Amino acid sequence: MSVRTAFPFSGDVAERAKASLRANAPKPIESSSIDQVVAEREVERFRRALGPFVVATEATRMAMVFTNALESGNPIIFANDSFLDLMGYSFDEAIGQSFEFLVSRVADPEARTRIAAQFETAAVETIEVLCRRSDDCLLLLAIRVNPVHDQSGKVVQHCISFVDLSAHEQRVREERAALHTLFQHTPDFIVTMNGPAHRFTFANDSFHRFCGRRDLLGSEVAEAVPEFSAQGLVALLDEVYRTGQSVTGSNMPVRLRPQGEEDDGVRFLDFIFQAIRDSAGNITGVFCEGHDATEKIEAADQIRLLQIELAEVSLASGVSTMAATIAHELNQPLTAISNYASVCGELVESRVTDPQALNSAIKGIADGVKRAGHIVRRLRDMTDNRPPQYETFDMREAIRESLQLVRVGARAGTPIEYRGGSRLAVEGDQVQIEQVIMNLARNACEAVAEREGGRVVVSSSTAGKDVVVSVLDNGPGVPPAMASALFEWTQSSKRGGMGIGLSICRQIVEAHKGRIWLESSSDAGACFAFSLPLQAPFR
DSSP states (O other): OOEEESOOOOHHHHHHHHHHHHHHOSSOOOHHHHHHHHHHHHHHHHHHHHTHHHHHHHHOSSEEEEEETTSTTOBEEEEOHHHHHHHTOOHHHHTTOBHHHHHTTBSOHHHHHHHHHGGGOSOOOEEEEEEEOTTOOEEEEEEEEEEEEETTSOEEEEEEEEEEOHHHHHHHHHHHHHHHHHHHHOSSEEEEEETTTTEEEEEOHHHHHHTTSOOOTTSBHHHHOHHHHHTTHHHHHHHHHHHOOOEEEEEEEEEEOOTTOSSOEEEEEEEEEEEEEOTTSOEEEEEEEEEEOHHHHHHHHHHHHHHHHHHHHHHHHHHHHHHHHHHHHHHHHHHHHHHHHHHHHHHHHHTOOOHHHHHHHHHHHHHHHHHHHHHHHHHHHHHSOOOOOOEEEEHHHHHHHHHHHHHHHSOTTOOEEEEOOSOOEEEEOHHHHHHHHHHHHHHHHHHTTTSTTOOEEEEEEEETTEEEEEEEEOSSOOOHHHHTTTTSSOOOSSTTOOSOHHHHHHHHHHHTTOEEEEEEEETTEEEEEEEEEBOOOOO
């Protein structure tokens, strides 16, 4: 702010006023009283010179004083009520005082020098300082010194404004304290480091636990955690401090030796390093945020191993169950082979020449062997950990073959009905798709096993460009609490169950670019369905 006034206050004017008062005084007057009278007259002249501006200054809520730039010490010639209330002075105590008196109340000597320099330069600067009130209470003030020029451009006064930042500072302190508490107890790492040596200025509880609760604050990273330096993390900090570019790391192995322990262990770290800049944009340190990913990685590894083991156990368990049912199915071709072999033997012993009967018996033996071989080959394919064999097959035939095996193992009297129309061409691994059908159908049979009049209906149809297979039963339905996790890896509620049958079904169907879902469920039963892309019709 630059103000021009037509009323310059000079040292000569003040001296002449003092001399006139002394000459015309009827009795001796104290020097302090003369100075006070002179000061008051200076204020009146100031008021008349600036007129409405002074009225506005008196009414403003901003604390302001004016000093006389033409007298040494820059004596105060005006102070508004806001300033007097802020600093705790009366009007008489402030008027006539050298501004140095107020500057002496500034707590920081360096800041006093900067404020004093403002009276000698044209540059205007706002300076934040701690200043003492008349009662020695500390205030955080923003002080700004503006020169006031006369019409010729000469600096005749200085207008000094004061803004109380104490309330703002208190809010900032409270906010910082709240953030400090939040950062201190957050489960993620929060770390700040200052300077090119990366000296710790803050490290929360999570980071202390990760490092083995070392004494970090005030120490350099390379000294406090030498493992970081040996494993390249300090080099990354150097890069961030030098370039200002953020660096992120995921699942980075770090070998740490906690204090008091002989064995060191590998931990895995997810982190981001970001540069800390000051108000001028200069890099002053590095901020780190991250978390210990060790448990996540170990859990993921355990889940993968468990999934592999459970898949193998599930397959073995399924095959074991199927083997018992297939053994029953093998009785038919084996019995036929045995019977035809007996016929052949009888024909040979009777020496009766009947080529047609012999050929019929031999053909029966061949058919029985073929049927048994087909059953064994299908079992071998399902137990062999081979890659999927994709081919185009008829879904209708796959369903019929699957239900034939399920009927053998189903509870006696449980009707399993298939409702299908024309041939439906599907591309995929027929053995795997049959495994899905058998799993759903077997679950449906188990659901109606204890229910009078239980029945299972399997149907196939088309829906747009998909083949849809549905398995409906009239059992008790699926509890609502279980419905959302049916196709996930969960603990089975069935005695001896693995709890992973439907999960494997989902994996197989999705690998064939299809989907599987629970169509409906109620006290009247449940309906499961899956879909696969429909191929071109068979010719």
